[in-house]
Amino acid sequence: MEWHTLTEQLFGTDHHIAEDGDLLHGEATFEGQTITVVGTTHHAPIGLAMALAQARVVLDTLHHHPGRTILLLIDTQGQQLRLRDELLGINRGMAHLGCCIDLARRLGHRVIGLVYDQALSGGFITSGLIADACYALPEAEIRVMRIPAMSRVTKISEERLTELSKDNPVFAPGVGNYVAMGGVRNVWDGDLRTCLAEALRCAPTTDERALDGAVRGGRRLAASVVQQVLAA
Amino acid sequence: MNGVSFAECSARERIALLFDAGSFQEWLPPAARVMSPHLAQLGVPAAFDDGIAIGQALLDGECLFVAAQEGQFMGGGVGEVHGAKLTGLLQRALRDRPKAVVLLAESGGVRLHEANAGLIAVSEVMRAVLDVRAAGVPVIVLIGGANGCFGGMGIVARCADHIVMSDIARLSMSGPEVIEASHGVEEFDSRDRALVWRTTGGKHRFLTGDCDVLVDDDVASFRAAAVAAVQDSGICRAVSRESLELEHAELSRRLDLKSEGADALSVWQRLGVVDAARIPELDADAVRALRPAVAGMAG
Secondary structure, eight states: OOOHHHHHHTTTEEEEEEEEEEEEEEEEETTTTTEEEEEEEEEEEHHHHHHHHHHHHHHHHHSSSSTTEEEEEEEEEEOOOHHHHTTTHHHHHHHHHHHHHHHHHHOOOOOEEEEEEEEEEEHHTGGGGSSEEEOTTTTTTTESHHHHHHHHHHHHOOHHHHHTTTTTTTTSSHHHHHHHTTTSOOEEEEEEEHHHHHHHHHHOOOOHHHHHHHHSSSSSSHHHHHHHHOOO | SSOOOOTTTTTTHHHHHSSSSOOEEEEOOOGGGOOOSGGGTTTOOOOOOTEEEEEEEEEEEEEEEEEOOTTTTTTGBOOOHHHHHHHHHHHHHHHHHSSSSEEEBOOSBBOGGHHHHHHHHHHHHHHHHHHHHHTOOHHHHOOTTTTTTTTHHHHHTTTTEEEEETOOBBBOOOOOHHHHHHTTTTTTOOTOOHHHHHHHHHHHHHHSSSSSSESSSHHHHHHHHHHHHHHHHHHOOOOOOOHHHHHHHHHHTTTSOOTTTOOHHHHHHHHOTTGGGGGSSSSSHHHHHGGGGSSSSSS
């Protein structure tokens, strides 16, 4: 979904969200409260600069608007694949973004992630996946890697991977698989305002994803392994 | 220098040599057969420990929690069980409050054979690391394996309090092969070993402040650095808005570096390293001596 369409469905005209290159940021009013909106568009690659640009919005919110809800809008092709970014410590920049979002949560801000277009690996791990909870639109695409590329790396044929992905959510792209594994709390289907209101009311502040994955059957072992370590 | 190469050791050898002799008590050891449920159907052999050893051990008499990733098994890739063992260790640290958690990181990041589960698992590890730090228990990362510390684990490492690297270790995000496949050999020649090391290697990370301590590829040196870190009362870097503003300013300065011809050499020159061109030939000792002179980009 286009971000304009999304923000209109969520906030009507009651928002000041602007596009600045691939960065989206601004404020919106939702149920009488002002919230911070930050994210990316055009399937942005997340390099050091884009990680910092998003971190800036989060830090400004912590400084000027303590406690304010933050909505992360996710549309990324993953981390920027450039030598310069590696040289300058892209992993440190992404960790910084993750730490800013994590601190916001600890300071009592609600942080909700929404994958409205696509989410990939490095671009996702320090945004939606470190929010209180992450949601997705039904048409969103979430993956680590496309099946052909995964086939090259793992030396397993595309046919075999496609076949396996039908009943095993760990391989294949797809919002449904991420829901089954607990990485996405649920899909926002229907009236988006109702979905956001529900998320703000119900998103957990502790990490429930392994438990969700076990209950939903997409990730059967993670929660049990954690428990075994605690009991060992 | 004539000691045992950290890089050449297995994960368990590293633990055995780094910590006080015979003190390692492993949780979910290989005998427990807690294995990946996903690999068999791909026809890929599984490991009895899913490529990671976790437990508690004494370091100079102090009881610490430790995890060591095994680079020989799927490049240390994080799958569902591997990640859950690490998250479990961190949650246990949150409960039991050891003096520190030491992570011997060696990983290419998410294990692609269980890609989605691995990605979520890495994010659970990140959150757990930050929970442990928020509770005042320091997380110390040692990087010295041949596979380096990449992808999601490169991010996790930078979420920790303290990083020790050897001069032959690498810490970054995307591997050079991935960048070359995406943007061509002129962007990043993955076979140019000198280029790979000066872009992601321990010396570069040390000079820029991306790692805290640079050691030789020697288990005794890693042990000494870990002992020093645990004894340092200032090792906990509490995450606050103020600390993140400082980090933000530090990282923002880096963006001044022009894209055109971006190379480690120009970064070192900006840092004020005299005769930067000779850094690749220097040993860890000589590079350590340069850091006090380095300003600006250093953390």
